[in-house]
Amino acid sequence: MRAALFITLASLSLTVMACTKVSKTTHTFYGYPDNDPPGPATAYDCGRGYKAGGTGTYADPLTFASAPGEFNQCEIIYDPYTRKYLRFEDFCAQCDTDWKASPRINHIDVWTGSLTKNGGSEQIQCENDLTPAEKSQTIVRNPAKNLPVDSTALYTKGASPACKTSHVYTSYKISDYC
Template structure:
């Protein structure tokens, strides 16, 4: 007697989905956050995309910087490229202001400024404001070999703790896909 075989097919889950179509998105609201103004304060993030639930990253494709956004705006663990700061970013956290903007049809990312062990207090928050310049362009599904400046945007305890010099204005996104 042959018994029926029941197969259960489970969907494949990948830890870092790849956006297969490269595209640039202009008019993206860019803000920055870090240890002192995270909710709750510290380095804890909403998703584990390979480094635990701790924000970080140097900005390379293999070690992207954490960014937050509205749930559903990006795929969990999606890697994008930010030509404004020449870093790859990975969607690993949620952002309340980003959610408000997303409901209004505005794309908003909040980029981790660095250091997941020390709070820079008001100095770091002032740095985040200095880095914020309104809207920028991002690249979804970027090539893996774009120019990168693999330095933290905020380095507590140093003379020039806020690295506003790492920002690039007037960039072209030609060739990023």
């Protein structure tokens, strides 16, 4: 009896932990200059003291914003487009509008940085350059912890180039990730 109960609980645990794909997800990007208010503040504290950040690894996921209810606060997802783990730490007004639309539109807004430097119009242009077509990406919920990661910052003020458009991945097989 105990063995049967253990096996049943173990199989339920595997079902809950299995990754899921969310297709047709709109990706946008935001950072210091277009955060509301400008700066690194986030809506939720997921261990960084209400500050956006991260490198994109599972242990240090990059901040993303979305609509309340679309993801669980502090939930970690995997984004094959950026090859980064992302954590839901902030609110996005357009994401909220899209989530409440009929039909619903999945939308994430990925942090480009920085904690201390306002990249101004150059950073906003970078965010636009990184943004793929609407509803064109697939993300992974409940991802494995060992997926490939590109920890390159998407925007670095003063670097050459400042915008790392060569560090997004437009071609991928989602079956490689989930």
